[in-house]
Amino acid sequence: MVLMITSHQCASGSNQPAVSTIFAIVVKRIDTKSAKLDEELTLRTISDVAVNGIVVIPSGSRVVGHIVELATKGKGSDQSILAIVIDKAILESGKEISLQGIIAAVAAPPDSSLSSDPTYAMMHSNEPKMVGTGPGTASPASKVDSTAALGSARINGEMRKDLLLNAESQGAIGFSGLSLSWRLTAPPAVTVFSSNRKEIKLDAGTQVLLRIARPELEGNPRE
Numbered sequence: 001m002v003l004m005i006t007s008h009q010c011a012s013g014s015n016q017p018a019v020s021t022i023f024a025i026v027v028k029r030i031d032t033k034s035a036k037l038d039e040e041l042t043l044r045t046i047s048d049v050a051v052n053g054i055v056v057i058p059s060g061s062r063v064v065g066h067i068v069e070l071a072t073k074g075k076g077s078d079q080s081i082l083a084i085v086i087d088k089a090i091l092e093s094g095k096e097i098s099l100q101g102i103i104a105a106v107a108a109p110p111d112s113s114l115s116s117d118p119t120y121a122m123m124h125s126n127e128p129k130m131v132g133t134g135p136g137t138a139s140p141a142s143k144v145d146s147t148a149a150l151g152s153a154r155i156n157g158e159m160r161k162d163l164l165l166n167a168e169s170q171g172a173i174g175f176s177g178l179s180l181s182w183r184l185t186a187p188p189a190v191t192v193f194s195s196n197r198k199e200i201k202l203d204a205g206t207q208v209l210l211r212i213a214r215p216e217l218e219g220n221p222r223e
Helices: 118-124 140-161
Strands: 019-026 040-045 049-051 054-057 062-071 080-090 096-098 101-107 171-173 178-183 190-195 207-213
Touching: 019 049, 062 190, 080 101, 101 178, 101 190, 171 178
Parallel strands: 101 171
Antiparallel strands: 019 040, 019 207, 040 062, 049 054, 062 080, 080 096, 080 190, 101 207, 178 190
């Protein structure tokens, strides 16, 4: 897991990266004032993850994690703390892929980004719903999903255009007093946000760089 911080190449000397990077955005604000232990958090990917030329996690998938530690400055702690474990990716098909990884960097959303647009929040509130229909039958929900998918593509394009992070980024960009550290001595890997302020807040639209152990292709164990 230390390789997630220090290297993107396999120790074997292969050109295939041992670590994959994912660019994503925060879907719903994460705030230490209202968050709870074990609460799930969701990121939306804006880049593909490919293994041997095959896309394993496409752009538009969800990355789900959960909160493992919370502390607020002044309430028995000299810092505000938010610790997160990344759990899995959920594809638009519903397929789940277990992930081992960290949040390597975050960047506050630019004022011009879609995160400040009420339409952005409204579109993300329309998560796809499972609706039972007969074969070949088009349901209202399927039309909503198609519209949402088109909207997501537009959002993804806008977010990539305004991306403040790159594959080598590390730490917190555009956040005053916020720092990142990682606990990697034993699985699962933990990303720790710490701040000298009374709260830690990652608004919707916050850009995120994840570094994950390379996902396995079905029938192909990780080398």
